[in-house]
Amino acid sequence: MKKVLLAITLFLSYSILQAQVKHAGAMSEMGKTGFAPRISLDSLQKYKGLIALGPLGKMQGEITAVDGVPYTGIVTADENSSVQKEWQVDAPFLVYAHVEEWEEIGLRGRVGSIQELEQLIESTLTANGVDLLEPLPFRIQGAFDQMVTHIVTPRSADVPGYVEGKTQSNFDHEQASGELIGFYSKEGKRIYTHHDSFMHVHFLSADKKFAGHLDQFESMLDGAKLLVPKARIQLSFAVIDTEFSKGRLGFEQRVGLDDLVKFHGHLCDGLVLGAKALDHSFQVLFDQDKIDRTDIRIISAPSPCLTDVATYLSGGRIQFGTQSVQPLADGLFVIQRISDGKTIKIGMKPGIKPLEIIEMTAKAENAALSPCELDELKQLEDEFSREILYTQASEIFDFEELEDFQWSEIPQAVFPKTDVINKNQGICSAS
Known part of the structure; x- marks a missing residue:
């Protein structure tokens, strides 16, 4: 399988913050x-x-x-x-x-x-x-x-x-x-x-x-x-679906980060990271701003955030063989356009995510953080989300086209849902 690094320059749906409070x-x-x-x-x-x-x-x-x-x-x-x-x-x-x-x-x-x-x-x-x-x-x-x-x-x-x-x-x-x-x-x-x-x-x-x-x-x-x-950051997506359950392709609408938050349950760095990666990737794949959610298959890394972003934005579903959740070495998503087989892999560049977040996340997933440490981790993730939003996608992600990629049906593994591990943790009592 030949991998060709994509050189891409795109008009993104992001703009620079003008008003600093x-x-x-x-x-x-x-x-x-x-x-x-x-x-x-x-x-x-x-x-x-x-x-x-x-x-x-x-x-x-x-x-x-x-x-x-x-x-x-x-x-x-x-x-x-x-x-x-x-x-x-x-x-x-x-x-x-x-x-x-x-x-x-x-x-x-x-x-x-x-x-x-x-x-x-x-x-x-x-x-x-x-x-x-x-x-x-x-x-x-x-x-x-x-x-x-x-x-x-x-x-x-x-x-x-x-x-x-x-x-x-x-x-x-x-x-x-x-x-x-x-x-x-x-x-x-x-x-x-x-x-x-x-x-x-x-x-x-x-x-x-x-x-x-x-x-x-x-x-x-x-x-x-x-x-x-004017010119605050905007992150939204134009999508195309069928007009009704047995209808023709042609129903267009725009969804945004707020819709992803409602679907996923909260705003977090993984949701922002995944949304920005897919926004950039879909524009590469289709060379246009609209996402045809009837023509996509997607593999996501087993993160609750990345999986939900993949489901919501691509229209992929496990039961229809258009979505799979798998460990992806150095990757976030693999996206394939069904109609012509064009496939892209998206990964995060080394050193993008702060080491402190990585280390504290590992502890959180083992329920080893105190309530105050959980608050500290949330603050770090919020700061990272802002950094991701204000940084060009080409500086964050690596994109590869995977030639001759074959979608294979494999039994779906079950992964732990890590975003509910600490749901009953107490409140930080520090003054």
Whole structure:
């Protein structure tokens, strides 16, 4: 069997992250320092696409910056709200990013709480192939049915505007037009999102006369626009299947990483690695963006992640002789196009996966990691997933065309399901 290394240059469905989220100070720490300033807003004035959220000074208002313009909501002496546009202000903590260009995604449905809003944002973004492993600034533009917001007020008598026993002023909004400006992050809890949410959101009215922190939200969102930084990583697949159980080929749809997560059960480095490998491979095999799931046979290494990726994206099934799970020396997948026999083997280049992950994985598969070590392994795998997403496939994988490859029917071995070994492990109790 002759093996020929494929030299390939492809247009991939990946793009470079433009908006890096940064922060100064932390939400959970600012009270411990007496709300001491951690950043001056004017240090960010150079960013024409600045988006930022945080409290003003010593809890004297709410800073909301968008499109490079600061809008700081404050409470006036008569308990009304006002907005000032000043750069020469400080913040005890601030989360911010520079976004050069936004892209729009349509929203649909009604939400009855901030928690439901978070779920809708997550499902909408993942359905559109947006990577949620990295922190993300976002905006929602529209008319909103009901909201409650607040603007913080000073906590100390030596700060102008202090009122004893009061820490914020609340505001009710009905049928209010404007935009929600927020940051989504799975790693920002207690830093720039609250302990029970992946989001930190402010409301800026359409007339720019109100800016405050969002506390409660209920609205129909049909017609609202969700904005995210343009050119974030996208990982999605166009597939072709038959039109019904006895139908013709021709039913086309697009599936994404979120669909794989639902099928597999969780997001992990193996799922990302397998999806990226197959995305690149299918484009080599078909020289086009669509995957004909009726014309594929596939062999996957016996990893739960790789096997599920192979099943879902290729359409291969063991019972029909179009999928097999086998140990593959230095390989992840072998894919064959049934119609003409063209076959490709995909492997990972040496040294790509960090040795620490390999060693800790071996221990985890023997139930030899403590709860805290399991958390550490997850963090390492999440970091590796991000690295895989942002790296060109040609730098990660080796591709070989296997000439005269013959698909052989062999009894299917049974392999241990390693992703459930630690399912009853306890929670890390380290502080």
